[in-house]
Amino acid sequence: MTHYQLSQLPSRELIKGFTGRFIHTDQVTIGYIDIASGSILPEHHHIHEQITTVLEGTLEITVEGQKHLLLAGHILAIPSNARHSAIALTDCKVIDVFNPVREDYKF
Numbered sequence: 783m784t785h786y787q788l789s790q791l792p793s794r795e796l797i798k799g800f801t802g803r804f805i806h807t808d809q810v811t812i813g814y815i816d817i818a819s820g821s822i823l824p825e826h827h828h829i830h831e832q833i834t835t836v837l838e839g840t841l842e843i844t845v846e847g848q849k850h851l852l853l854a855g856h857i858l859a860i861p862s863n864a865r866h867s868a869i870a871l872t873d874c875k876v877i878d879v880f881n882p883v884r885e886d887y888k889f
Contacts (some may be wrong), residue, residue: 788814794889797823799870802878804887811884816840817874825867830880832860840873843867 791803791814794837798819800820812828817839824864827846832841843850843858843859860866862879 788809789799789814792889794866794887796887797821802887804884806888809851809881809883811878811880811887813878813880813884813887815874815876815878816818817868817876818869819870820875821870823868827863827865829862830882831862832866833879834858834860835877837875837877839876840871841874842871860873 786805788803791805793801793803795801796815797819800815800816800823802815804814819839831835833842834852835857836854838854841852843852843860843866845858845864846862847865852858
């Protein structure tokens with residue numbers, strides 16, 4: 783068992799406007815992500831299943847061409863290898879869960 787304090791996890795800018803703090807277990811990566819209003823996540827895909835939970839703000843995510851408007855309390859499950867992109871319509875706080883572990887998010 784490991785105990786974490788969110789404010790003490792190192793912060794990393796993933797791309798312009800997207801800053802995250804991460805926890806990695808043997809099976810999953812959990813990211814606590816702050817997104818600045820107007821920031822764009824370009825279309826991409828990865829082997830990881832991803833579950834995005836919006837805690838604050840409004841985030842538009844497009845998955846395989848279908849747009850999803852996510853408000854606080856909304857959750858979106860993105861399948862492995864699905865092409866997706868996003869734009870923050872306001873400042874956002876989200877939790878992203880990835881399976882398997884995002885090795886590229888370890889630092």
